Amino acid sequence: MTNQTILEPLPEDQWFIESQELRSFVATVREISVRTADDRSQTLARLEPFFQELLAQQEWLPEQFAQVNPESRMGGGIGQWLLYRAKDRSLSIFSLVIPPGSTTPVHDHLAWGLIGLYRGNQKETVYRRVDNGSLAGHAQLQITEVRSLQPGDIYSLLPPDGDIHAVTTTSQSASVSIHLLGNDTGCVWRHQFIPEVDSVKSFRSGYSNAPCKEEEEKENAQIR
Template identity: 85%
Template sequence: MTNHTILEPLREDQWFIQSQELRSFLAKVSEISAHTVDDRTQTLARLEPYFQELLVQQEWLPQKFAQVNPESRMGGGIGQWLLYRAKNQSLSIFSLVIPPGSTTPVHDHLAWGLIGLYKGNQEETVYRRVDNGDAQGHAQLQITEVRRLKTGDIYRLLPPDGDIHAVKTTSQSASVSIHILGNDTGCIWRHQFMPESHSVKSFRSGYSNAPCEEEEEKEHALH
């Protein structure tokens, strides 16, 4: 199964919004993650209060990054809007917009990180993989937790803990969550699970507003 997690470096850090609040938060992320590189549990614990402050502020995220996306690779009209990514692709920040009643595929992230609910309500189903991964295309999952999430709630990813989940919007309006993850999540190949059939496949979610590097190069070549 394809699982490419190493990407070519970008030419520079990429910003997709102008937000002093997000830039200030990113400075904290850079400082804390650099000093806790050997202990990501500490990284997440120290970052969480600053992330909480960011979620409370409801003016910094432009409306166009809180919209659904009918052409989403995630399906169900889910928008995955890139806000920032580091040039070495060691960090990405993006918003995930899930329409009312829609559910993400069951998926993993393959990175440490924090996810916080910026708007709306969600139900998150967390899974643990219980097979050894030896059988191609086969995966046995077990539900470990179902959480009801409201605006301002935060959860941690520290693979394998909490890394496999599906999220459904339970509010009458779309839910918007902010993701801070230690990779270029939309551009790496990761895993989509089908628990009912005990199967798994590689997938790449992409972003609603930014190509992955090789897609961008292909586009340039066509012109």
């Protein structure tokens, strides 16, 4: 099973929406993440008030990036819309849109980050892996926390702490969360868990609006 993905750099940073609020936030993230590179807990703590401010502004996210996606690889109509990624692929920001009543697979992220609820209501179930990972395809999880989330709520990821979870929309309308992650989350190989049968498999969630360069290159090679 692949635990780490090495991604080729892109020609330049990629922006998928035009938003001064988002550009200002990314500039702040870059400055703070460089200064606190040796202590990601400090990175998260210093970024949180700026992230809170971004979540409080309800005009910067275009509606097309707050829509469900029937073709989602995550299933359940879940939309994963890329908003920004750094050319070295060390940072991505995306919106995750979960229809009412839908639940994400239990999954990890393999990166530090912040996730904040932008719209709707959610229930988050947080897990901890308790086996040693020595048996392929097997993973034993324990639930460590179940919490209800309201717009503006933020939680942090600092693997292994908080990195494995599943999220359900509990509102009558779709929930929209904003993810700030220290990798190109949709394009790295991550883990999808099925706690009921203690199983795990590799998966790549992709994005609803942007291909992964690695997938494009593989398809082009197959065509040739």
